[in-house]
Amino acid sequence: MRNNIYKTIIAGGVILSMTTLAACGGKGGSPTGSADAGASADKAKPAEASGPVTVTLSVKSSNRFLDLAKQKFEESHPGIKIEIKETIAAPKTDGKTVVRNGDKPDPKDTEKFVTTVNTELMSGKASDIIVTDGSFPYKKYADKKLLENIGDLMKNDSSFKREDYYTNVFDAMVYKNAIYALPAKLSFNWLVGDQSALGGAKIADSKWTWKDFKDVVEPFAQDANKDGVQDGFALVNTDAAGLFSLMVDSSYGKLVDWSAKKFDSQSFTDMLKLSKAMSDAKLITKEKLDRANVLFQTFSPIQYEDMIMILQMQFAGNGALYNVPSYNDTKGLSFTSDTLLSINAKSKQKKEAWEFVKFLLSEDMQKTRELQGFAVHKKASLARQEQLKEIGASNGKMQLKMIGKDGKEFSPKPPEQKDIDRIEQALAGVRTYAETDPTIKAIIEQEAAPYFSGQKSAEEAAKTVQNKVNTYLQE
Numbered sequence: 001m002r003n004n005i006y007k008t009i010i011a012g013g014v015i016l017s018m019t020t021l022a023a024c025g026g027k028g029g030s031p032t033g034s035a036d037a038g039a040s041a042d043k044a045k046p047a048e049a050s051g052p053v054t055v056t057l058s059v060k061s062s063n064r065f066l067d068l069a070k071q072k073f074e075e076s077h078p079g080i081k082i083e084i085k086e087t088i089a090a091p092k093t094d095g096k097t098v099v100r101n102g103d104k105p106d107p108k109d110t111e112k113f114v115t116t117v118n119t120e121l122m123s124g125k126a127s128d129i130i131v132t133d134g135s136f137p138y139k140k141y142a143d144k145k146l147l148e149n150i151g152d153l154m155k156n157d158s159s160f161k162r163e164d165y166y167t168n169v170f171d172a173m174v175y176k177n178a179i180y181a182l183p184a185k186l187s188f189n190w191l192v193g194d195q196s197a198l199g200g201a202k203i204a205d206s207k208w209t210w211k212d213f214k215d216v217v218e219p220f221a222q223d224a225n226k227d228g229v230q231d232g233f234a235l236v237n238t239d240a241a242g243l244f245s246l247m248v249d250s251s252y253g254k255l256v257d258w259s260a261k262k263f264d265s266q267s268f269t270d271m272l273k274l275s276k277a278m279s280d281a282k283l284i285t286k287e288k289l290d291r292a293n294v295l296f297q298t299f300s301p302i303q304y305e306d307m308i309m310i311l312q313m314q315f316a317g318n319g320a321l322y323n324v325p326s327y328n329d330t331k332g333l334s335f336t337s338d339t340l341l342s343i344n345a346k347s348k349q350k351k352e353a354w355e356f357v358k359f360l361l362s363e364d365m366q367k368t369r370e371l372q373g374f375a376v377h378k379k380a381s382l383a384r385q386e387q388l389k390e391i392g393a394s395n396g397k398m399q400l401k402m403i404g405k406d407g408k409e410f411s412p413k414p415p416e417q418k419d420i421d422r423i424e425q426a427l428a429g430v431r432t433y434a435e436t437d438p439t440i441k442a443i444i445e446q447e448a449a450p451y452f453s454g455q456k457s458a459e460e461a462a463k464t465v466q467n468k469v470n471t472y473l474q475e
Contacts, residue, residue, distance in 0.1 A: 054081045055352045058120070058127035060113040061090040065184075065339070065360075065370040066131070073359045080352050085127055087113040110135045110438050121146045126344045128353040132181070133338040137437045139258040140475075141342075142180040148343040151179035153354050160358060169335070169376050172433045176259060183337035184360045185373030188426055189250065189434055190299040190333075191322045194315040197232055197295055205322040206332050210247050210271070213325040214278055217295055221283045230282060232295050239286040240279035241445075241452050246298070247271045248444055250334065251327035252435050256469065263469040265462040267327055268444075272451055272458040298324070300336070302373055304384045307423055308391055308415040321422065326432075333426055334434040339373070374427060381427060388420050443468045 059066065062084050070082040088109045114136055120126035121141055130136065130147075141147050151174070154160050162170070169186065173179050193203070201216055208216075217234035224231055235243065248255065248271065255264050278284055297314065299321070301307050311319050323333045341360065343353050359365060366380030375381040392414045447465045450456040456464075 052079050052081045053349055053352050054083055055129065055349050055356055056083045056085055056127035057129040057131060057356070058085050058087070058117055059131040060086070060109060060133060060135075061088045062086050063090065063370075063372070065365075065368070065372060068368065068370050069356075069360050069365055072365070073356055077355065080355065082356060087116050107438070107442075114438065121344070124346055126346070128344050128347040128349050129356065130342040130344065132340045132342070134336055134340060134436060135438045136340070136342075137439065138181040138340070138342055139175055142175060142178070143258075146345050147180040148345045148347070148350065149178040149180065150182050150341075150343060150354075150357070151177075153343070153357075154179075157354070157358075164363070164378060165361070165376050166378060166381075166427050166430075168428065168431060172335070172431055181340040181342045182357070182361075183335075183376060183433075184339040184341055185366075185371050185375060186335045186337055186427070186430075187300050187302050187373055188333060188335050188430070189324045190301070191296045191324055192299045192310055192314050192319045193296050193322050194294065194318055195320045196315065196318045197292075203322060205325075208323070208325050209327055210251075210274055210325045214274065214283065217283050218281070220295055221281065230293070232293055233283065233285050233289065234278070234295050235284045235297075236287060236289045236294050238284045240276045240284075241448065242286070243278060243284055244271060244275035244448060244452075245445065246324075247275060247327070248441070249434060249436060250324045252437075253432070254327045254329065256435075256437070256440060256473070258473065261470065261473040263466045263473070265466040268465060269458045269462040271327070272448060272461060276452065296322075304374065304388055304423060305391065308388055308419055309412060311419055312412050313410060328432060332432065333430050334432040335430050336434050337373070374423070382424070385420050385423055388415055388423075391415055439472060440469055443472070 057066070066084060070084060073082060074080065110133075113132075117126060117130055117132075117136060118141075126146075130138075132138070138147060151170075154162055154170075169183060170179060173181055173183065191205075197220065198216075201219075203216055204212070213234070217232075220232040221234070222231055223229060238246075251267065251271070254267050256262075257264070299310055299314075301310065311317070311321070313319075326332075326334070328334075339360075341357050343350060343357065347353055361377060363377050363380045365371070366375040366377035367383045375384060392412045444465055447461050447468070451458055451461040
């Protein structure tokens with residue numbers, strides 16, 4: 001979730017540049033091959049006498065993936081024009097959209113986007129397609145019958161082959177037996193742990209909760225050699241409120257039940273108390289410490305290469321990936337997406353809008369580097385995984401130049417097959433979409449603050465949040 005707390009962190013340094021010196025084929029900024037006219041299963045529609053049909057697309061800020069898709073789609077579909085409507089204009093350089101991965105979104109920009117789309121949907125003047133970064137509360141509008149069931153569009157289109165995709169990802173988006181938002185790409189939510197520091201700690205991360213996490217890290221929050229320095233911290237640069245925010249993000253589905261329009265105040269209370277207890281026990285610290293004192297770092301990769309780089313750079317090459325703990329009933333690895341696709345149920349160009357959505361999901365578009373994420377199309381993803389074998393290879397096809405915060409250059413080694421296989425296992429096995437809602441998150445953070453400052457009990461804070469969230473859910 002680009003709009004949540006997860007982000008890629010390289011302990012002890014920041015990647016300042018990742019430059020692909022050479023890549024496999026392709027032109028025009030698409031090293032892995034451009035999306036050609038055959039990407040869509042249907043033939044291009046002939047232009048009507050009155051001119052081409054215009055499909056409008058609302059997005060907070062556009063990016064190279066959407067820009068490239070618009071260009072390629074219009075070339076292969078001369079009867080359809082795509083109009084991208086940005087709420088917040090993306091920065092431009094040399095006429096191209098700049099993608100600033102990892103930037104923390106401005107809450108004001110998110111609020112402006114959500115408010116704009118809300119007004120348009122409620123007035124019947126929304127764009128044909130809505131692309132959101134995960135901040136748009138699509139279930140709210142699905143309940144109002146304002147979004148199309150994309151699941152039905154898939155089912156009724158013989159040209160769309162569902163088996164070409166990671167269907168478990170589609171299943172994770174089902175709400176009331178329908179799909180109202182479809183991810184064009186994914187990012188995963190991981191923890192990277194220092195295997196050397198953790199030693200033989202047994203971690204059943206496929207089902208662990210935050211209480212389990214506490215039990216794992218407690219033995220390391222000691223001063224074994226009595227030198228006055230704590231041996232390790234579970235997380236650094238994280239206070240009680242920050243840890244609580246992590247818990248909420250990973251367990252949102254447990255706290256908020258959109259179908260029943262209810263908020264789980266007991267789970268909320270438990271999270272509040274646990275996060276404070278871990279802070280009081282000095283299992284976490286808000287200080288920025290040397291990597292030797294850190295047991296875990298949060299990690300949300302947005303590129304295939306990130307999965308290889310993190311294991312080679314983090315914790316002196318001793319890093320291992322773990323699922324983020326959760327209180328959800330369906331525990332395990334979760335994913336986010338900054339490109340969720342929804343179709344306006346009142347669109348007059350519903351057929352054409354679906355054609356463009358299919359194009360965004362096509363193999364050729366999914367394997368472009370402009371995607372900036374993990375593909376939902378199987379063949380496209382496998383092609384990207386295969387290219388990872390060229391990292392650090394002597395043939396020079398995929399030479400990545402990594403420069404750390406200390407200014408030293410890092411030359412990655414060719415990845416092991418097991419590290420590449422981990423990507424496919426994640427894509428084929430993920431079951432949970434890490435949903436969030438900026439309005440609910442704001443309520444939670446605002447009302448949790450008095451608890452952490454000692455002004456309210458956990459129960460009092462939970463009651464206030466429950467009342468406000470339930471009111472919002474039932475609007």
